[in-house]
Amino acid sequence: MTPALGTRFLPITPVASVGAHTRASRDPMTCLLRCGSACDHPEPNRSEHAHVQDEIAKVVGRRGVLRSALLGGTVLAAGGALAGEAAAAPARAQSRDLTRSWFRPVRPNKRHAVVTATGFTSSVVVRWGDKVVAGAPTFDAYRQTVEAAKTQFGYNCDYVGLVPLAGRTDEALLVVNHEYTNENLMFPTGVYTADEVKRLAMYNHGMSVVRVRQGRTPGSWKQVKVLSRCPENRRLHLDTRFRLTGPAVGDPRLRTKADPRGTTVRGTLNNCAGGMTPWGTVLSGEENFNQYFDAGAGVPAEYAAEYARYGITGAGKGWGTVEPRFDLSQEPHEPHRFGWVVEVDPSNASSVPRKHTMLGRFKHEGANIIIAKNGRAVAYMGDDERGDYLYKFVSREKMDPSGTRAARRHNLGLLTAGTLYVARLSGDGSADGQHDGTGRWIPLCDENTSYVPGMSVADVLLFTRLASDKVGPTKMDRPEDVEPNPVNKKIYAALTNNSNRGTEAMPVDEANPLATSMVRSALGEPLTAASGNRNGYVLELTEDGDRHTGRAFSWDLMLVCGDPAAAETWFGGFDKSKVSPISCPDNLSFDSRGNLWISTDGNVLGSNDGIFRVPTSGPERGRVVQFLTVPAGAEACGPLVTDGDRSLFFAVQHPGEITGATFEEQASTWPHTDDFPRPSVCVAYRDR
Template sequence: MRKLLPLLSTNPHGGGRSALTCRYRCGDACFHEVPNTSDNEYAGDVIAGALSRRSLMRATAVVTVATAAGGAVVAQAAGGPEAVAATPGGHVKHGRSDGARGLRFAPVAPNKDDKVTVPDGYAQSVVIRWGEPILRGAPAFDPDKQTARAQAGQFGYNNDFLSLLPLKGERGRQVLVANHEYTDEMLMFKGYDPENPTREQAEIAWAAHGLSVVVVQEEHRTGKLTPVTRHPLNRRLTATSVFELTGPAAGSPLLRTSADPAGRKVLGTLNNCAGGTTPWGTTLHGEENFNQYFANGSSVTDKRYGLGSGATERKWERFDKRFDAKQEPNESHRFGWVVELDPYDPDSTPRKRTALGRFKHEAAQPRLTADGRPVVYMGDDERFDYFYKFVSSRRMMKGNSRRAREHNLTLLDEGTLYVAKLTGDSPQDVDGTGKLPNDGEFDGSGHWIPLATGDESHVPGMTADEVYVFTRLAGDKVGATKMDRPEDVEPSPRTGRVYVALTNNSDRGKPGKAGADEANPRNLNKHGQVLELAEHWDDPASDGFAWRLFLVAGDPEDPATYFAGYPKERVSPISCPDNVAFDPYGNLWLSTDGNQLGSHDGLFGVATHGERRGELKQFLTVPTGAETCGPIIQERRVLVAVQHPGEVDGASVEKPASHWPDGPGRIVRPSVVAVYRKDGRDIGV
């Protein structure tokens, strides 16, 4: 029997994110009162009578199939081909000793090295750094002479979600799309005074937010990628670019401002976190912690989204009144949406899709129904907030004709928005410690509660416009299940099962807060979990589902952890799962944010099916102060966005906490990294 992989001692800063990250990334969200003060039922308290007879019968059938097969929400229940070879107690048979296909590498040990650490036999290279020019006329990066005009033509700051799209007719080239979530002015500007930022600094930050589109060239022998500067598809969208509001709430009085009395044009996109790639070749980008950019909020302007009552951290309201909620109370309503971008049309206007609801979108990942309608799964990254899906009423047209592309760009404007309610099947066994119920698993059923369809509201006392603009309030009213920060969501392209990263919730179980339930089984939850969901009969448009916790994160030696029944002495320790992705073999890959086990954050692969289901192995770690974001797992390479390196309390340009990626004497720069095998073979085989 192999020994457990080593853990490090506790982080001297208390583990997890630094205070500097909390300030600039989310506006100290975890230090403020939880916005959700509703008294929704806990998942374990929901009785079967709350479901329709049809939903209950279907949920029972799915759970029965899953339990009989002995696995967590197994492939038969989701319509897939494989069963999980496990007993109800979770003991599995094991095959090859070197791992599941795609995960055959020596796991990286937890560490605190100021570099990207990869497995033996693998190499890495930086694809693109903050400030590298991608548009014609943009200058080379010079941190001492940076301007807003220069930054608007350069790769943005704090890269998060990544998408790689094919580029027909240009051999070895792909289109890389990146989110730029937020700026950390302390690490961008020498001598930065947070109480007195200059207009130029604010405008540079506006230009460093948003999205980048850049064509990359593959080096055939290694899998290395390099940017193709000044390619005609290259593009920057910033906090001052024009975006269009579309869908049922577009033009609503709730979205009108003095600068846009029609309520249909927005300047900019902010705090873009994770996202998704559509089957019709566009990308989706979730606007997350938008609240922190707006000053002087009140009970009238906030509506449960966490706007502060005073000045903001960055003080942008000094330079543009739209960031002052007292002067422009509706401007904040124009953020918190899912943005759809067409990377193949550099002249197109990106669209904010109001039919998908407004909240702190971590991600938006679609799949198709059997008849070709997209279904988009979305998490709201806040303690005790909700998990959603949108089902389009229109079918995707195949092909790449102009007519097909124009049609497909309307798919996310018409349909029904739902929120999830989960029911545990062993509520009497959940005591808040993470101890498994007597049936050996945290599992149950659930149903989707409709919120709005087009101009019709399904929520008593709310208009359709109110449902879309104040979606959190709609979730409160219908009694959705409070979750532990639902972040990235990804349907498996092989089985259709949906995986939800629930990062953590240290407030669960505190006085006056919701206690543990079967989907969120630990009070004071600092390590998080991963939910696995199977729609009824593999129909994404279904009104019900079965669910199970696939992974309960933390130190494997802690009894309050679970790895789909796989022996815990054979897995890597993991804490705070955030972004999720799949490799070509059906393995789930998890990046972490705020590791509470004393190591740097990293990227992990875990088998989701077969005899090694639950086997989790660490593939890489990121440098000091950094977070692992935007993983893409291709056959020959792994891409990660290394976000906020050096973001450690007390750090500044003059006193850097990291020297990555360019070494001592150079400014710390968020960057995209490619990892590939030295022998040129496929990843993990």
């Protein structure tokens, strides 16, 4: 773009505007751009119901470790052996199968590279700006246009899914979310006007569908570059039409000037995690949508309570100046059209993606489905905010597994009718020092009936947070990815962290037990105590009688994350001297043997984020082993074990996103193909 005289150029976000931001584990710049520094503000959930209904735990550490004892944890020597490394098993016959391969844990590090376990390597599959659709121009950071962005791979890849391609065993469809943008790193100073930057950022959000093929080395994959033979390739962006489904469709609060019937939404925003359905589609969660709306001439008073509960303040990204629908004073209903679970059919590029109102509206990390014994589809979901809730949805109809066209049409409607529930966890009331107990799924509504006094079905679905507040569920520590294990059928939830846990407004309980955590600011520094739950947990939930459609369940904290040298940590009962330190679990996945794979976001133990393998049963249950680390400033996303368990797909999001970095003064250039960073999807596999 050639700037005209007198135009106003992009102001790089000054460091001072980021703020001190001492309560979160991520870099302040990441927190500002991803979620509007949510941790610096009071959590939107101001309801006063208890966190765990039986009792507020007075003992915060497993096996009765008092909070004061957390101050006395020892620390691994800088540069010394990683926990478990000295006692590692001898070399074994090498296998390409990631579920069986023994590997030496990757050491914590601050490198500007993807570091994999010895014997494995990784390669980039697709980068920000790469061509997706036939006719797309070659990416040029100095000549970006909106029309080009609509055809190129978007920014900040998060969820990664691989969908089989009919009739092919060597090719598949890679489906990826593009969560948010960092204008400081994306755009050179003095080249684009402020309005041009806003529009370019808008169209780097969304999703991509890209055909990929197996490489020569087993487990490796690469993008199919001849786009003329990739009819499924697709970019979903802010002009893409999404159809609303379910009971809330047509509600007056979903209507806008552009959509007076309240049935169709343009675009999807802040897509975080997701999941593949048994019928071959992909679900994507719209998460921190609240930060995209500006106050304009003022925030409409009629929705003050609803906006507040969702963190919609009117302090948006300035998009309202170039797209009026993001101005609350002009379109007060537009925020109600985001915060849904999106369903996309990757195999049909002409299909209209949908937003399912029956699954509720909140800050969806994602949605993941298991087919219950009775044939109904059950979707598990987390609302990613401090003090918010775990949810599940049970379909009214049963899945048709026959594979016919009629069955596919039927299955595509499974998420439009059923019952939405929210979880209440209770401690077991014993003094055994175990973080475990039972729970109940509390019904909120089905497609015809609301179970929340004073609220209609549409009320419940549009303002699910407010509905849940009325029925007393358990406030959790940022429930992110919630995944069914296909092998043992248990449900696993990543509870990433909560810096406010242990305050008067958010006391500890048995499911959220830590008021103090051990952290370190850099490699080699000693562990120190910080307030709140800084390292996170992994919750394991067992549905009563393995009936995923029932109301009762039991639960335990399988992992209390952190440094194994810290007293509060717990690794499923496994020997703490033989595990890797892990902090801030985010995305979860499973391989064919039921091993849990965890990616982290916001490590407060001084190392880059990474991906870990954890057995969920047998003598090695809870043995956390780090498989890889991502570059400095980046978050590890995905992960996905596939291709006969030979391939680990993962996304490297926001590499080099470190406060003060600009396009001209980058903190990282990973993947080192340009003089600026490019968020990318990668695949790891055995190379020897």
